[in-house]
Structure formats: C-alpha cells, structure tokens
Amino acid sequence: MEFCSLPTNTSGMGQYDQGVGKRSDRIANDIKRWVIENELAAGDKLPNEKQLVDIFQCAKGTMREALKSLEVQGLIAIRTGPSGGPTLIEVSYKRTTELLRNFLQFRDVSVEQIYQMRKIVEVELAVSVVGLLPPEAIDKLENQVGKCCANSIDRSRRHVHLNLRENELSFHDILASYCPNPLLAFNAQFLTELLRNFIDFRFDHISQYETFTQSNIDFHRKLVVAYKKEDQKKIRKLMTAHMEDCEQHTLSLNGTLSKNLMLS
Amino acid sequence: MEFCSLPTNTSGMGQYDQGVGKRSDRIANDIKRWVIENELAAGDKLPNEKQLVDIFQCAKGTMREALKSLEVQGLIAIRTGPSGGPTLIEVSYKRTTELLRNFLQFRDVSVEQIYQMRKIVEVELAVSVVGLLPPEAIDKLENQVGKCCANSIDRSRRHVHLNLRENELSFHDILASYCPNPLLAFNAQFLTELLRNFIDFRFDHISQYETFTQSNIDFHRKLVVAYKKEDQKKIRKLMTAHMEDCEQHTLSLNGTLSKNLMLS
DNA sequence: TAGCTTTATTTATCAGTATAAATATAATTA
DNA sequence: TAATTATATTTATACTGATAAATAAAGCTA
Numbered sequence: 001m002e003f004c005s006l007p008t009n010t011s012g013m014g015q016y017d018q019g020v021g022k023r024s025d026r027i028a029n030d031i032k033r034w035v036i037e038n039e040l041a042a043g044d045k046l047p048n049e050k051q052l053v054d055i056f057q058c059a060k061g062t063m064r065e066a067l068k069s070l071e072v073q074g075l076i077a078i079r080t081g082p083s084g085g086p087t088l089i090e091v092s093y094k095r096t097t098e099l100l101r102n103f104l105q106f107r108d109v110s111v112e113q114i115y116q117m118r119k120i121v122e123v124e125l126a127v128s129v130v131g132l133l134p135p136e137a138i139d140k141l142e143n144q145v146g147k148c149c150a151n152s153i154d155r156s157r158r159h160v161h162l163n164l165r166e167n168e169l170s171f172h173d174i175l176a177s178y179c180p181n182p183l184l185a186f187n188a189q190f191l192t193e194l195l196r197n198f199i200d201f202r203f204d205h206i207s208q209y210e211t212f213t214q215s216n217i218d219f220h221r222k223l224v225v226a227y228k229k230e231d232q233k234k235i236r237k238l239m240t241a242h243m244e245d246c247e248q249h250t251l252s253l254n255g256t257l258s259k260n261l262m263l264s
Numbered sequence: 265m266e267f268c269s270l271p272t273n274t275s276g277m278g279q280y281d282q283g284v285g286k287r288s289d290r291i292a293n294d295i296k297r298w299v300i301e302n303e304l305a306a307g308d309k310l311p312n313e314k315q316l317v318d319i320f321q322c323a324k325g326t327m328r329e330a331l332k333s334l335e336v337q338g339l340i341a342i343r344t345g346p347s348g349g350p351t352l353i354e355v356s357y358k359r360t361t362e363l364l365r366n367f368l369q370f371r372d373v374s375v376e377q378i379y380q381m382r383k384i385v386e387v388e389l390a391v392s393v394v395g396l397l398p399p400e401a402i403d404k405l406e407n408q409v410g411k412c413c414a415n416s417i418d419r420s421r422r423h424v425h426l427n428l429r430e431n432e433l434s435f436h437d438i439l440a441s442y443c444p445n446p447l448l449a450f451n452a453q454f455l456t457e458l459l460r461n462f463i464d465f466r467f468d469h470i471s472q473y474e475t476f477t478q479s480n481i482d483f484h485r486k487l488v489v490a491y492k493k494e495d496q497k498k499i500r501k502l503m504t505a506h507m508e509d510c511e512q513h514t515l516s517l518n519g520t521l522s523k524n525l526m527l528s
Numbered sequence: 529t530a531g532c533t534t535t536a537t538t539t540a541t542c543a544g545t546a547t548a549a550a551t552a553t554a555a556t557t558a
Numbered sequence: 559t560a561a562t563t564a565t566a567t568t569t570a571t572a573c574t575g576a577t578a579a580a581t582a583a584a585g586c587t588a
Binding site for chain 1: 306325368372444
C-alpha cells in the first residue's frame with residue numbers, strides 16, 4: 001500500500017503546543033491511529049524519518065523518540081538505506097513474550113502458579129486441536145518424541161538434560177502452532193518459554209531427571225496415538241495427567257523461576 | 265536504594281563502537297541488567313539523564329532513546345524538575361494489556377475465542393480464590409450486584425447498557441484482585457478489558473440485552489451465596505454456566521471485537 | 529502558619545552537522 | 559553476457575548546543 005500523506009497533524013503544530021503528555025508519545029499515537037484508519041497491514045511502509053518530521057513539524061529527535069516507541073512496541077522495523085525507513089510489522093510472539101516477562105519480573109511467580117495456568121491452557125489447547133492436525137503435524141509430533149528417545153541414550157551431562165527439556169517442550173510448541181485461537185496459543189507458548197529458559201534447576205537429582213524424561217516420552221507417545229484416533233476424551237485425560245506429572249517432577253527437582261525474566 | 269554507579273560500560277565506549285544492534289537498545293539492556301544485578305525495586309531512582317550520558321559516554325539523544333525504550337516497556341517513569349529523572353516502576357497491568365492488545369491487532373480474534381479462553385480462566389480463578397476472600401471482598405461483590413440491580417430500573421438508553429456491562433465486568437475484576445496468581449489474574453483482567461472496551465455491539469436487540477443483564481445478576485447473586493458457603497463445587501458449576509451464558513448472549517447480540525485494539 | 533513567589537533543577541523539544549550502513553546503479557571484468 | 563566490483567544515493571544513527579517547560583524546594587509575604 002502506498003503512502004498517502006498523514007491526516008491533519010492532530011498532535012499540534014508549531015513548537016511547544018499545548019497538548020497533554022509528551023509530544024513524542026502523541027505523535028506515536030497519531031501514527032497508530034493513522035495506521036488503523038487507513039487499514040495498513042504488516043509490510044506497508046511508513047513515511048521515512050525526514051518526511052515524518054515534515055508532516056508533524058517536529059524536531060528530528062522528537063520523531064526518533066516516537067519511532068523508537070513504535071519500534072519497542074513491536075509495531076515497526078526500521079532499516080537504513082534506499083527503500084529503508086520504518087515498516088509496519090506484525091507484533092511477533094517473541095516481542096510480546098518479552099514485554100509480558102517484564103510484567104512478571106516484579107511479581108513473585110511460583111512453579112505451582114505456572115502449572116496452575118498450564119494445566120488449564122495446555123489441556124484446553126490439546127483438546128481443541130483435535131481434528132485440526134494435518135498428517136504432517138502428526139509426523140512432526142512423532143518425530144519429536146523420537147528425538148527425545150534418541151537423546152536419552154546419553155544422559156549423563158547437564159547440557160543433555162537441557163537439550164531434553166528443549167525437546168520435550170517443543171512437542172507442546174508444535175501443538176500450539178496448530179491452535180487457531182491466538183489467545184490460547186500465545187499463552188501456551190509463553191508458558192513453555194518460561195519453562196524452557198527461565199527455570200533454574202538444581203541438578204543434584206540425576207535419577208529423578210531421568211524419570212522425568214522417560215515419563216514425558218511416555219505421555220507424548222500416548223498422546224500421538226490418541227491424536228491419530230482423534231480421541232478427544234483420551235487426550236483430555238492424558239494431557240491433564242501429563243501436566244500434573246510435569247509439575248510434580250519440576251517441584252521435586254527444586255525448579256524455581258529465574259530472577260532474570262527481563263533479559264532476553 | 266541509592267544509586268551506586270553503573271558497572272563497566274559493557275555496551276561499548278566512544279562513538280560508533282562495533283557492538284551489534286543499535287546503541288540505544290544496548291544501553292537499555294545494560295540498564296536492565298544493572299537493575300537486576302543490584303536487585304533494584306519499584307520506587308528506586310536511576311541516575312538522571314546527564315549522569316547516564318556520562319556513565320555510558322553517549323550522546324544525549326541516544327540516551328533519551330534508551331530511556332524512551334524503558335519507558336515504553338513500562339519499566340520506568342520520568343519526571344521533570346528537581347528530584348526528577350527516571351524512576352523504576354512495577355510494570356502495570358494497564359501497560360501490559362496495552363502491549364498485548366498490539367499483538368492481537370493484526371490477528372483475527374473472535375468472540376468465541378475470547379470465551380474459549382475466558383471459560384477456563386474465569387472458572388479456574390473463581391474456584392482458586394475460595395477460602396481467600398476476606399469479609400470485605402464478599403461485601404464488595406454483594407455491593408457490585410446491588411449496583412447492577414439499581415441501574416436496571418432505567419434501561420432505555422445506550423449509555424445505561426454500557427454502564428451495566430461495566431458493572432457486570434467489575435464483579436469479575438474484584439474476584440481477580442484477590443487471586444494470588446499473577447498469570448491467572450492478568451489473563452482474567454485482560455479478557456474483561458477486551459469485553460469492556462473493545463466489543464462493538466449492535467444495539468438493535470434491547471430485549472435481549474435486558475435478558476443478558478438479568479441473567480448476569482442472577483449468576484452473580486448465586487455466586488456470592490456460594491462464596492459465603494465456600495462451596496467450591498458449586499462455584500465451578502455456576503461460573504462455568506455463567507461464562508457459557510455470557511457467550512451465548514454476546515453472540516446473539518452480534519458482538520464483534522473492535523479493530524482499534526491498538527488505541528488506548 | 530498558610531498561601532504565594534521565586535529559584536534551581538531536570539526533562540522535553542528544537543535545530544543543525546557529521547558519520548555509518550544499506551541499497552541501487554553504473555562500471556568493470558571474465 | 560554474466561558476474562563482480564566500484565560508486566553514488568538514500569536513509570538511519572549518533573553527536574552537539576541552545577531554549578522551553580515542568581516541578582520541587584526554598585524563600586517570602588501576610
């Protein structure tokens with residue numbers, strides 16, 4: 001979509017206008033409003049920095065702060081060079097989880113609370129994708145379980161354990177990727193991300209870790225079978241038990257939520 | 265907590281250092297890391313703009329972009345004047361919901377999908393706060409139901425309907441405020457916010473709207489009774505039915521999610 | 529002491545310059 | 559001609575200095 005001049009400069013004209021709040025914030029909001037009104041979509045380009053400065057009659061620095069705001073919100077990407085400038089992008093899962101982690105940074109969240117959420121989210125998701133999985137999805141899931149098994153031959157070192165958890169969790173990511181409900185899928189992915197990257201384990205219970213891994217493999221295998229039969233009831237039962245089981249293992253391994261949620 | 269000099273300027277020194285990404289982003293990350301390492305908390309003050317410029321040996325504009333980033337992320341508030349400058353704040357629910365709405369802006373979310381989420385979140389939340397509600401919480405809930413009744417005398421105009429929805433939803437906000445799980449509480453509040461501010465109704469079915477309102481009042485009243493008895497089973501049943509009922513009413517009123525999610 | 533005024537401090541905005549990075553285009557080479 | 563290299567152009571990024579606005583604290587007035 002072509003750029004067709006931003007509408008009347010609602011955020012004030014001339015320097016030091018009377019509007020409320022910071023100029024850069026008002027400009028950022030005006031640009032958002034303009035994007036919505038013109039039904040722009042990801043991939044569409046905004047006017048470049050210089051043009052925006054002309055349109056809004058503001059200083060370069062002010063405009064840069066406005067653009068930085070949109071960038072941090074995950075709404076635009078900025079590139080240099082010819083045909084560069086600010087481009088609208090779909091706010092990514094990644095960016096959104098980063099911002100949501102900021103929220104959790106200053107609050108205490110326990111492993112129990114993560115699983116309280118996960119027990120309802122993963123079960124609902126698992127049940128809801130029944131009938132929506134194309135053959136290649138089943139393949140992917142089966143493949144995933146296979147990787148876990150292959151890796152479990154060597155299980156004596158720390159990084160292997162980490163790798164196993166990675167694999168276990170990607171089973172759930174695959175399921176989430178076939179969930180048509182963005183709210184549900186996002187929550188599921190956010191929770192698996194927390195477990196993947198922000199749980200500090202004590203690695204002094206290797207045997208328990210092995211049990212954990214084996215238990216996961218069993219559940220995933222059974223889930224694949226149930227998905228092949230599209231047996232919704234069975235899937236609900238299995239995923240509920242699976243989450244319960246994961247929670248217990250994580251707790252007995254003394255998993256705690258990291259204090260570095262803010263850092264990517 | 266006092267400011268005690270930021271650590272070695274890891275984001276590079278001198279102009280145009282070789283680090284990856286933008287200088288302002290690296291600085292923002294360094295400040296985050298420093299906050300975590302020094303276990304700063306909401307209320308603590310960061311060095312002011314000029315001091316930060318000295319510490320990071322960067323230009324004022326660059327530092328302002330870094331601070332804007334932190335501000336947009338909801339991590340700091342900036343005030344002018346003496347004893348002003350950037351102050352750490354708890355990332356607020358409000359800010360987080362704004363950022364999450366950006367995420368949904370470019371995806372299609374249906375009323376059914378909102379309720380798919382709400383049916384599991386509100387039920388889990390309702391059940392989990394049993395036994396955690398102090399007497400004043402019950403009072404608040406009862407009060408809330410009372411307001412709905414009072415308002416339902418005059419129900420002929422649009423804004424009254426909006427006001428009723430407002431009241432109905434604040435019943436759920438009260439419940440959420442007593443939920444110790446930030447993940448659960450946040451999700452619940454986010455969903456009620458969507459319903460409160462971002463559902464466009466067609467107001468051509470006044471009678472259905474009345475039925476909706478009355479139905480809500482009934483459910484809320486019954487829920488209060490159940491909370492007084494701390495009857496968890498009853499609460500689960502009631503809330504499940506309540507959400508199901510809400511969904512049906514919303515659907516028959518042709519509620520659709522607004523296209524203006526990005527705007528506050 | 530209550531209310532008002534001044535002053536000092538700090539961010540917010542403006543203006544302009546210089547540098548780096550990315551890309552398109554032209555020139556060169558094989 | 560195809561591929562590579564050099565050049566020019568476009569754009570963001572970064573730096574500097576000056577002015578305006580906001581606010582807290584100190585001082586003044588009644």
